[in-house]
Ligand SMILES: Cc1nc(NNC(=O)[C@H](CC2CCCC2)CN(O)CO)c(F)c(N2CCN3CCOC[C@@H]3C2)n1
């Protein structure tokens with residue numbers, strides 16, 4: 001089971017490497033890894049388990065954060081409306097690829113954090129508001145989906161990890177809260 005000790009922190013060169021595509025058909029090992037990554041997200045969002053296991057909350061995780069330089073991400077984005085238990089997006093994605101994106105940009109009003117970064121880095125992380133994404137799912141089926149707003153932000157943060165990009169690479173050094181016209185701030 002994945003816990004915080006398995007997550008590498010900034011300074012580890014794997015976080016700055018470009019991860020390799022996984023071979024198809026998916027190996028049992030890669031399928032098992034994806035399952036463990038998703039289990040981590042579920043545990044991290046369960047107050048009792050997160051407390052028990054000392055987990056920081058997570059809505060996404062990328063294999064390089066486990067020192068595994070493979071193009072695998074897991075995302076589990078709960079529904080904003082806590083009454084509705086259905087997550088808005090829950091998937092393990094192999095070889096995810098952004099095919100196209102909106103001109104419109106967006107950022108989280110709260111900024112971003114990262115399980116591999118043990119410090120607050122304030123500022124807006126400007127990303128694409130909408131993306132069209134292809135990936136291979138855990139059953140080995142090629143998927144093509146469109147995401148927007150919060151779900152699109154989460155997936156872009158994870159895909160950045162596959163390319164050695166950290167969220168703070170996007171923050172404007174002069175003025176971390178500088179915003180060009182038309183950037184959607186997602187609260
Ligand atoms: C936005 C948010 N980021 C949390 N952490 N950071 C992460 O997930 C990093 C990835 C996210 C940072 C910004 C975009 C992607 C992990 N990253 O480093 C992987 O590369 C949260 F934990 C969180 N939520 C809201 C939903 N809540 C449901 C109940 O359980 C607690 C949970 C907390 N929202």
Ligand code: NI
Pocket residue numbers: 113114115116157161
């Ligand atoms: Ni991260």
